[in-house]
Amino acid sequence: MSATPMRLGLFLQGAGHHVAGWRHPEAESGGENLPLIQRIAATAEAGKFDLLFLADGLTTGADAHPSTVARFEPLSLLSALAMSTKRIGLAATASTTYGEPFHTARVFASLDHISGGRAAWNAVTTSYARSAANFTRGEHPSHDERYAIAEEYLEVVRGLWDSFADDAFLKDKASGTYVRPDAIHTLNHEGRYFSVKGPLNVSRPPQGHPVVIQAGSSAPGQRLAARSADMVFTAQQTLEEGTAFTQGLKRQVREAGRNPDHLLVLPGVCPVIGGTEAEARALYAELQGGIDPAAAIRLLSDRLGHDISGYDLDGALPDLPASDQIQSRAKLLTDLARKQKLTLRELYYLVAGARGHRIVWGTPEQIADALEEWFRAGAADGFNIMPPFFPTQFERFVEDVLPILRRRGLFRSDYEGRTLRENLGLPRPENRFFAKQAA
Amino acid sequence: MSATPMRLGLFLQGAGHHVAGWRHPEAESGGENLPLIQRIAATAEAGKFDLLFLADGLTTGADAHPSTVARFEPLSLLSALAMSTKRIGLAATASTTYGEPFHTARVFASLDHISGGRAAWNAVTTSYARSAANFTRGEHPSHDERYAIAEEYLEVVRGLWDSFADDAFLKDKASGTYVRPDAIHTLNHEGRYFSVKGPLNVSRPPQGHPVVIQAGSSAPGQRLAARSADMVFTAQQTLEEGTAFTQGLKRQVREAGRNPDHLLVLPGVCPVIGGTEAEARALYAELQGGIDPAAAIRLLSDRLGHDISGYDLDGALPDLPASDQIQSRAKLLTDLARKQKLTLRELYYLVAGARGHRIVWGTPEQIADALEEWFRAGAADGFNIMPPFFPTQFERFVEDVLPILRRRGLFRSDYEGRTLRENLGLPRPENRFFAKQAA
Numbered sequence: 001m002s003a004t005p006m007r008l009g010l011f012l013q014g015a016g017h018h019v020a021g022w023r024h025p026e027a028e029s030g031g032e033n034l035p036l037i038q039r040i041a042a043t044a045e046a047g048k049f050d051l052l053f054l055a056d057g058l059t060t061g062a063d064a065h066p067s068t069v070a071r072f073e074p075l076s077l078l079s080a081l082a083m084s085t086k087r088i089g090l091a092a093t094a095s096t097t098y099g100e101p102f103h104t105a106r107v108f109a110s111l112d113h114i115s116g117g118r119a120a121w122n123a124v125t126t127s128y129a130r131s132a133a134n135f136t137r138g139e140h141p142s143h144d145e146r147y148a149i150a151e152e153y154l155e156v157v158r159g160l161w162d163s164f165a166d167d168a169f170l171k172d173k174a175s176g177t178y179v180r181p182d183a184i185h186t187l188n189h190e191g192r193y194f195s196v197k198g199p200l201n202v203s204r205p206p207q208g209h210p211v212v213i214q215a216g217s218s219a220p221g222q223r224l225a226a227r228s229a230d231m232v233f234t235a236q237q238t239l240e241e242g243t244a245f246t247q248g249l250k251r252q253v254r255e256a257g258r259n260p261d262h263l264l265v266l267p268g269v270c271p272v273i274g275g276t277e278a279e280a281r282a283l284y285a286e287l288q289g290g291i292d293p294a295a296a297i298r299l300l301s302d303r304l305g306h307d308i309s310g311y312d313l314d315g316a317l318p319d320l321p322a323s324d325q326i327q328s329r330a331k332l333l334t335d336l337a338r339k340q341k342l343t344l345r346e347l348y349y350l351v352a353g354a355r356g357h358r359i360v361w362g363t364p365e366q367i368a369d370a371l372e373e374w375f376r377a378g379a380a381d382g383f384n385i386m387p388p389f390f391p392t393q394f395e396r397f398v399e400d401v402l403p404i405l406r407r408r409g410l411f412r413s414d415y416e417g418r419t420l421r422e423n424l425g426l427p428r429p430e431n432r433f434f435a436k437q438a439a
Numbered sequence: 440m441s442a443t444p445m446r447l448g449l450f451l452q453g454a455g456h457h458v459a460g461w462r463h464p465e466a467e468s469g470g471e472n473l474p475l476i477q478r479i480a481a482t483a484e485a486g487k488f489d490l491l492f493l494a495d496g497l498t499t500g501a502d503a504h505p506s507t508v509a510r511f512e513p514l515s516l517l518s519a520l521a522m523s524t525k526r527i528g529l530a531a532t533a534s535t536t537y538g539e540p541f542h543t544a545r546v547f548a549s550l551d552h553i554s555g556g557r558a559a560w561n562a563v564t565t566s567y568a569r570s571a572a573n574f575t576r577g578e579h580p581s582h583d584e585r586y587a588i589a590e591e592y593l594e595v596v597r598g599l600w601d602s603f604a605d606d607a608f609l610k611d612k613a614s615g616t617y618v619r620p621d622a623i624h625t626l627n628h629e630g631r632y633f634s635v636k637g638p639l640n641v642s643r644p645p646q647g648h649p650v651v652i653q654a655g656s657s658a659p660g661q662r663l664a665a666r667s668a669d670m671v672f673t674a675q676q677t678l679e680e681g682t683a684f685t686q687g688l689k690r691q692v693r694e695a696g697r698n699p700d701h702l703l704v705l706p707g708v709c710p711v712i713g714g715t716e717a718e719a720r721a722l723y724a725e726l727q728g729g730i731d732p733a734a735a736i737r738l739l740s741d742r743l744g745h746d747i748s749g750y751d752l753d754g755a756l757p758d759l760p761a762s763d764q765i766q767s768r769a770k771l772l773t774d775l776a777r778k779q780k781l782t783l784r785e786l787y788y789l790v791a792g793a794r795g796h797r798i799v800w801g802t803p804e805q806i807a808d809a810l811e812e813w814f815r816a817g818a819a820d821g822f823n824i825m826p827p828f829f830p831t832q833f834e835r836f837v838e839d840v841l842p843i844l845r846r847r848g849l850f851r852s853d854y855e856g857r858t859l860r861e862n863l864g865l866p867r868p869e870n871r872f873f874a875k876q877a878a
Contacts, residue, residue: 015617023612030610032552032642058541060640062620069618070603070642073549079518080553098539102497102573110512113471114519133636134541164509171469173462176731178454179508181501197572201499203471203509292615 006375006410007264007382007424009053009091009233010044010394012037013067017270019299019352020290021389022066028391031071038084040390047398048412050423051089051120053213053233053384054078058098058131063298065355075107082115089420091120091213096153097146098126098135101196104153105160108210109202117206117419121157122213122233125150125221127329128302147220152191154212154228158429159187161209163199165434185433207421208429217245217332226252229263230426233384235332235357236267242379262426264381267374268357271367272388273396280361287388288349296348303351304330313345332356354386364400371401372410445814445849446703446821446863448492448530448672449483449833451476452506456709458738458791459729460828461505467830470510477523479829486837487851489862490528490559492652492672492823493517497537497570502737504794514546521554528859530559530652535592536585537565537574540635543592544599547649548641556645556858560596561652561672564589564660566768567741586659591630593651593667597868598626600648602638604873624872646860647867656684656771665691668702669865672823674771674796675706681818701865703820706813707796710806711827712835719800726827727788735787742790743769752784771795793825803839810840811849 014031015022022029028036041052054074062069074092082090090111094104104121112119125146132140141149168183187198214221214229225232226249236242250260272287274280293313301307306320317337320330333356337347353359360370374380387394405411417423430436453470454461461468467475480491493513501508513531521529529550533543543560551558564585571579580588607622626637653660653668664671665688675681689699711726713719732752740746745759756776759769772795776786792798799809813819826833844850856862869875 020615022610022617023615025612027612029617030608034553057640060623060638061625062618062623064640066617068640070608070640072552073545073641076514076518076546076549076553079515080522083519083522099542100537100574103538106512107515110515113511114473114515130636133634135539136633136635169469169509171461173464173466176459176462176729178461178468178505179501184499184501186500194575195572196575197569199499201496201503201507201509202512290615 004261004381004425005412006371006405007266008049008411009051009266009382009384010040010049011053011055011268011384011386012040013055014071014390015066016389016393017067017354017386018287018388019065019296020287020292023290024287024389026392027389029066029389031067031069034080036390037077038081040394041081041085041088043391043395043398045085045088047402048415049088050382051091051420052078052081053091053122054093056093056095056124057128058095058126058134059128063295063302065299075111078111078119079114082111082118087118087415087423089118089120089211089423090115091122091211093122093124093215095126096123096150097141098131099153101153101156101194102160102200105157105200106202109161109200109205112205112207112210113202117421119205119207120211120213120231120420122215123150123154123229124215143218144220147216147224149193151224152193154224156187156189156191156194156196158209158228159189159432160196160198160200161205162431162433163187164203165431166204168203183434204431207419208431211420211424211426222249222252225249225263226256226258230424231264231266234265234267235355236379237336237358239374239377239379242267242374243377246379246381264424266382266384267380268354268386269371269383270354270357270359270386270388271393271397271401272359272361273364273367273393273400274361275363277362277366280363280366284359284361287353291349291352296352300344300348300351303333303355308344311344314343317342317344317347329356353388357386364396364404367397367401368404368408371405372408375410443700443820443864444851445810445844446705447488447850448490448705448821448823449479449488450492450494450707450823450825451479452494452825453510453829454505455828455832456506456793456825457726457827458504458735459726459731462729463726463828465831466828468505468828470506470508473519475829476516477520479833480520480524480527482830482834482837484524484527486841487854488527489821490530490859491517491520492530492561493532495532495534495563496567497534497565497573498567502734502741504738514550517550517558518553521550521557526557526854526862528557528559528650528862529554530561530650532561532563532654534565534570535562535589536580537570538592540592540595540633541599541639544596544639545641548600548639548644551644551646551649552641556860558644558646559650559652559670559859561654562589562593563654582657583659586655586663588632590663591632593663595626595628595630595633595635597648597667598628598871599635599637599639600644601870601872602626603642604870605643607642622873643870646858647870650859650863650865661688661691664688664702665695665697669863670703670705673704673706675818676775676797678813678816678818681706681813682816685818685820703863705821705823706819707793707825708810708822709793709796709798709825709827710832710836710840711798711800712803712806712832712839713800714802716801716805719802723798723800726792730788730791735791739783739787739790742772742794747783750783753782755780756783756786768795792827796825803835803843806836806840807843807847810844811847814849
């Protein structure tokens with residue numbers, strides 16, 4: 001195996017990533033289909049994936065992607081999956097715009113304890129403005145303000161995770177000392193957006209801090225990630241863009257005084273796998289053929305932040321005013337359309353396929369090639385795998401693609417460590433309030 | 440078995456209910472000791488308990504009860520326990536003062552799906568004013584305002600649970616219809632405290648609505664419970680008080696136009712069990728002897744909402760100004776002290792034992808007698824059992840007390856139904872927005 005192995009996440013969505021994937025004859029689906037999700041998680045763990053990754057959203061409707069119309073709340077699902085798995089990491093998305101730092105610190109610390117050190121938090125700022133309407137908020141904060149909130153939010157959560165020294169609990173029956181009073185820290189945070197006294201009512205997580213993932217690729221998103229994230233999930237379409245993004249981010253990590261190996265960059269990839277290239281191409285065409293054009297236009301309008309239903313599908317993307325709200329997501333798509341001179345129809349096919357993430361189709365060998373190319377070029381530390389539908393397309397990835405990556409020395413044959421941080425080669429953060437004990 | 444069997448909850452606290460219980464030689468403890476908690480849950484399910492009950496709080500400190508210094512976040516713990524149990528109900532406490540109705544509706548709906556219809560929400564208004572400091576709030580709302588908020592909060596949560604018709608998800612591969620657009624309801628709630636648009640992004644829970652528990656015994660708490668709760672958890676010390684409370688509440692339920700059998704009243708009981716009465720008394724004395732007086736005074740001050748550390752321990756409870764914040768809890772204790780002419784020391788023993796809940800000690804037969812007396816008198820539909828420590832005191836209850844209750848026809852030998860509502864004999868609420876389908 002190469003010195004730094006490829007990191008692999010499985011981006012778990014109950015009805016698959018392709019908007020029409022669930023219609024495939026082999027597809028099983030359901031955002032709330034626990035037996036299916038347990039089966040997928042077991043397959044990922046048998047494949048030695050680093051982590052299961054759950055997206056999240058705070059709105060729904062009949063137009064939503066079938067994987068997101070109705071789905072389990074991520075933390076309750078991962079707590080359940082912590083019981084049916086033993087080694088794989090468990091990453092859930094939670095919003096810094098519509099949450100409370102105390103609650104967030106608590107649930108992820110709790111999941112870290114329940115899972116024996118396998119929790120990860122994908123901190124997002126929530127891009128959809130309509131989320132505000134579900135939380136008694138008049139207005140959704142602007143993109144830049146959301147990132148300012150996120151930065152303070154993360155700071156508070158990390159401070160709360162350090163509320164207890166690692167050795168705080170004596171439970172000494174003879175003296176009656178259950179917890180050492182001098183091993184509890186009161187945060188007393190008073191900031192611009194939050195005042196949180198603490199301490200947290202969960203002891204220090206097994207990983208010190210659960211792994212922190214950041215998924216925004218805008219400039220403020222990158223700054224936040226460079227300073228404080230352990231992993232970045234991103235959408236990159238071409239090798240050039242991917243390399244520029246990843247290397248640019250690693251530079252920022254170095255400038256922030258951190259080790260660039262301690263920020264792992266995982267672009268999303270949707271692999272469409274066939275026994276032959278023709279078979280893969282036919283499967284992709286079949287999936288694209290299952291798309292309801294009206295639904296795809298609504299989905300694309302949603303991602304762009306502008307209604308494009310009146311435009312010619314076979315014409316170019318019209319000039320759209322910049323959307324303050326979903327900056328990096330809309331920019332990714334408009335840039336893509338301009339550079340590759342895509343028609344609206346071509347663009348909506350891309351969005352319907354993997355919401356702007358890279359789609360690769362081909363034989364297992366070709367999929368492995370596509371991943372290896374980016375990995376070796378420094379465009380990625382690994383990938384968040386987004387199967388078009390479950391379970392068979394994912395099972396093919398594990399059964400047919402992973403062995404090729406292993407033969408090439410790119411991916412592990414077994415887990416290296418006990419916690420997610422250990423498996424990812426990330427250090428366990430020291431407690432900022434309590435010095436490390438002498439060994 | 441009697442027509443309406445006794446309902447039993449296990450009030451699960453990692454270090455037991457007696458403040459010094461964890462010091463007993465047989466005690467195992469830890470608010471975050473998952474193997475212990477799984478073992479306790481398995482014992483409760485083997486005993487055919489109706490439900491596991493988790494309290495919650497949003498603050499901590501070195502002075503806190505050992506069970507609450509650090510503990511799992513309830514929803515993540517219950518999601519994990521849903522995987523190691525099959526039939527027992529899973530009740531978690533969540534605050535209506537420091538939560539968001541959308542989040543609360545979501546996590547309990549999610550738990551109900553994960554557990555196959557076994558979720559229950561103990562809706563509390565959070566009595567400790569210092570909670571505000573962890574949530575960027577200047578002030579903790581007054582008791583009456585907290586109940587006004589709670590009432591609207593419950594209304595919103597119930598509305599969100601009805602977002603989808605029970606048969607909303609077609610998943611018809613041929614037509615491409617994943618969900619029926621006409622089977623989704625947008626709540627559009629605009630109230631005094633909350634505006635929540637909806638719909639919820641979780642489908643309708645298996646139970647329709649998870650079971651709703653209410654734990655406040657003040658007048659506003661009772662009004663709220665009478666109108667909309669399925670179960671009440673309460674602290675009652677004497678048969679007279681218990682009967683008056685339970686029958687009074689049932690009257691309010693009837694006045695609200697509901698069936699009084701559909702509101703189950705469960706007082707808390709801490710059973711201290713010995714092979715002989717002398718043994719039980721000795722065990723109780725041993726537990727009381729383990730109490731640190733300074734810690735007990737702090738605990739009692741906390742429950743009363745007033746610092747009593749300067750007073751004579753062997754004198755009567757001094758006159759204290761009424762505390763707006765923790766009305767029913769403080770009232771319970773002050774009434775108790777007055778009626779039973781307790782000294783401060785006697786009062787703190789009671790609080791250290793079970794925080795003001797009824798403590799019964801004796802042989803298994805005597806414990807069964809104590810429960811039967813209240814049940815037959817109409818003072819209780821059942822009990823929330825609060826073992827002084829785990830696991831052995833609880834195992835004795837299941838192994839020695841339950842068989843006696845069964846022989847007397849008071850408690851089940853097996854679960855009657857599949858969901859918690861079925862086991863409790865509670866109806867499945869109809870969806871207020873979608874008519875029941877024709878059979």
